[in-house]
Amino acid sequence: MNERLKVKKTYKLFIGGAFPRSESGRTYEVKGSDGGFIANACMASRKDLKDAVVAARSAQSTWASATAYNRGQILYRIAEMLEGRSEQFVKEISASEGISELKAEREVLAAIDRWVWYAGWSDKLAVLAGSTNPVSGPYYNFTIPEAMGVVGAIATEKNSLLGLVDAIAPIIVSGNTCIVLASGTAPLSAMTFAEVLATSDLPHGVCNILTGSKEELAPWFASHMDINGLDISGVDEPSLVSDIKTAGAQNLKRIHSFSKVQDPKRILAFMEAKTIWHPIGV
Amino acid sequence: MTTFDYAPALESRTIVTIDPQYGHFINGSFTKGSNHFASINPSDETVLSHVALGSAQDIDTAVDAARVAYESVWSKLSGKERGKYLYRIARILQERAREFAVLESLDNGKPIRESRDVDVPLAAAHFFYHAGWADKLDYAGMGNSPRPHGVAGQIIPWNFPILMLSWKIAPALAAGNTVVLKPAETTSLTALLFAQVCQQAELPAGVVNIVTGDGSTGAALVDHPGIDKIAFTGSTEVGKAIARAIAPTKKKATLELGGKAANIVFEDAPIDETVEGIVNGIFFNQGHVCCAGSRLLLQEDVADEVLSKLKVRVAKIRVGNPLDKNTDLGAINSSEQLLKIRELSKSGDDEGAERWSPPCTVPEKGFWFPPTIFTGITQAHRIAREEIFGPVLSVLTFRTPQEAIEKANNTPYGLSAGIWSEKGSRILWAAQQLKAGVIWANTFNKFDPASPFGGYKESGWGREGGRHGLTAYLKDAESNNE
Numbered sequence: 011m012n013e014r015l016k017v018k019k020t021y022k023l024f025i026g027g028a029f030p031r032s033e034s035g036r037t038y039e040v041k042g043s044d045g046g047f048i049a050n051a052c053m054a055s056r057k058d059l060k061d062a063v064v065a066a067r068s069a070q071s072t073w074a075s076a077t078a079y080n081r082g083q084i085l086y087r088i089a090e091m092l093e094g095r096s097e098q099f100v101k102e103i104s105a106s107e108g109i110s111e112l113k114a115e116r117e118v119l120a121a122i123d124r125w126v127w128y129a130g131w132s133d134k135l136a137v138l139a140g141s142t143n144p145v146s147g148p149y150y151n152f153t154i155p156e157a158m159g160v161v162g163a164i165a166t167e168k169n170s171l172l173g174l175v176d177a178i179a180p181i182i183v184s185g186n187t188c189i190v191l192a193s194g195t196a197p198l199s200a201m202t203f204a205e206v207l208a209t210s211d212l213p214h215g216v217c218n219i220l221t222g223s224k225e226e227l228a229p230w231f232a233s234h235m236d237i238n239g240l241d242i243s244g245v246d247e248p249s250l251v252s253d254i255k256t257a258g259a260q261n262l263k264r265i266h267s268f269s270k271v272q273d274p275k276r277i278l279a280f281m282e283a284k285t286i287w288h289p290i291g292v
Numbered sequence: 293m294t295t296f297d298y299a300p301a302l303e304s305r306t307i308v309t310i311d312p313q314y315g316h317f318i319n320g321s322f323t324k325g326s327n328h329f330a331s332i333n334p335s336d337e338t339v340l341s342h343v344a345l346g347s348a349q350d351i352d353t354a355v356d357a358a359r360v361a362y363e364s365v366w367s368k369l370s371g372k373e374r375g376k377y378l379y380r381i382a383r384i385l386q387e388r389a390r391e392f393a394v395l396e397s398l399d400n401g402k403p404i405r406e407s408r409d410v411d412v413p414l415a416a417a418h419f420f421y422h423a424g425w426a427d428k429l430d431y432a433g434m435g436n437s438p439r440p441h442g443v444a445g446q447i448i449p450w451n452f453p454i455l456m457l458s459w460k461i462a463p464a465l466a467a468g469n470t471v472v473l474k475p476a477e478t479t480s481l482t483a484l485l486f487a488q489v490c491q492q493a494e495l496p497a498g499v500v501n502i503v504t505g506d507g508s509t510g511a512a513l514v515d516h517p518g519i520d521k522i523a524f525t526g527s528t529e530v531g532k533a534i535a536r537a538i539a540p541t542k543k544k545a546t547l548e549l550g551g552k553a554a555n556i557v558f559e560d561a562p563i564d565e566t567v568e569g570i571v572n573g574i575f576f577n578q579g580h581v582c583c584a585g586s587r588l589l590l591q592e593d594v595a596d597e598v599l600s601k602l603k604v605r606v607a608k609i610r611v612g613n614p615l616d617k618n619t620d621l622g623a624i625n626s627s628e629q630l631l632k633i634r635e636l637s638k639s640g641d642d643e644g645a646e647r648w649s650p651p652c653t654v655p656e657k658g659f660w661f662p663p664t665i666f667t668g669i670t671q672a673h674r675i676a677r678e679e680i681f682g683p684v685l686s687v688l689t690f691r692t693p694q695e696a697i698e699k700a701n702n703t704p705y706g707l708s709a710g711i712w713s714e715k716g717s718r719i720l721w722a723a724q725q726l727k728a729g730v731i732w733a734n735t736f737n738k739f740d741p742a743s744p745f746g747g748y749k750e751s752g753w754g755r756e757g758g759r760h761g762l763t764a765y766l767k768d769a770e771s772n773n774e
Contacts, residue, residue, distance in 0.1 A: 145740035153744050255539035259532045262750050283760050285744050286723050288733045
């Protein structure tokens, strides 16, 4: 009796709502903790990053102009979709990161809850970071936090799913669009997560996910003139951090690294304060 | 026919005593300083005084003094007591306001009307506002017991010398930092007078240190390993150099940089008020304003009317002696800046734009540039893209509101913008679309210590003023977030 041959998944990139291969044609082997072959992941190129930035930029104003209520519901929808596929993520993370299913499950459940946490922030940010300012004159003056634009992120190596969520959720909840480079050693759950995003009513281009080499791509993230901000929490090497900050100075990119998770400062770091004056009079 | 004109109404300069030479203000007293260079009055090119060129050694001494003051005195003082020092400073600035205003106009070239009514009162207000924060930092949105960074290195420009000093020093001190401040090369005198205010306020030695000098002095300050936080106001070019310089370090930075603000006039704007707003937007402080409304965007239907009324109004601008209380437009701050304005204006001529200035005579001596309006401009013209930092207005037109927003946002800068319209929904819509940190609707160039100021994109990092500005001088109690 022939045993049924398993249909394996081809892992690709996630750009503008589509799943293209890297234009470079490059892939790299993803191995399990036992050293065995699991799959080929795309080795994204500078050109793939450029395409992702174009997708992110063209999606940004529409995403930012969606109501906060609407964005919150879409983020919550991501949690719903992730919940429904949690078993698949548990298996995938357990295999690729070599951790027990129990531990993997804890990460997946935390990731789901993280989406719920961030979803609730969408319509509370202005209360947290906005103000009316009592200027000394007949003017109504107020400050509102506003999405910055297009933000890049280098996700952490460890906790491939949770690290990815910690990168994406705080960037997009405010109305930014993002390009995130997934964990280099464990990129597969990131691409499976892209399937969750693709079925969550998230407009195309709001979140774009690349896999590949941090050393190769992070400097291109840093020097890209149409990326406004960059989360480099996944970059540990001091020399690479320094190179990124140096390259980012060219357009005064807002570059941040975070150690704390589930922190509204991660959201506010990629927002701009806008202050508006208007005279008061009859 | 008899024409009536304003008789001169000169503000007396006798209220100000200027020493022939100044050193640096380090650790509570003045040093002798070395390599002194002349600080001149830009309105007549006379030498006002000689100020010291700060060396890396001077910076080192000042940073050490600030560090010792931070460790031994300032960080140990309660917020309440820190606040009381700031209140004292605010009061002394008010008491000596006229002296500061006259000195500022002498050193900077700005009209006494502006230094007296804007710069100095606002400087005092900044200290008064931030004094009140000093014992309320737990409510600044940074969690309980947020901490200061330590020693702040601050570099300020020449366009609003005492005001920029107060924007920098007041929040830094309120948050519990000590500072080393470098004033601009051409405008050190009010900063040195402020050092005397610190002495009168009995501010502990080393909490405020002032080192005069040029770009090399500023670079030494940025590079000094004892600095925890940089605050810079100036050009985008230097801002980027600072960002690169601190890339390998843990230093934090706030950068207030250039701008090329659009001032958008919709067809339903109140024309007379708008004309006043345009004039205030670009000719205030000789146009030496990073947030100046230097790109006027006129909706086609009203363009001719606005432009002709604007020319009538601009022809009434009085250019001349900064100490004359009737003067509207003072001297350009330096020969270097004058050359830059001339060069960019010439590029406007060369690229085919139409230049207009009212008939106006300017003094023989000193640095002067008449109020100037360029029309027939496209977005590709240099004068529509580059910051001129002078009394030069570039006029463009648009048909639809969408086109106005596209043109307004078509710049790497994002500091400020203006909107003129009587329609509330249109104002709010435009304010939402504009990528700029400060938006003036039916007004322009208004500033207040309670109002956050700062830009998007290449106009800089962070905000100054309000709660937002204060947080730039604080770090979280617990987290390591940057």
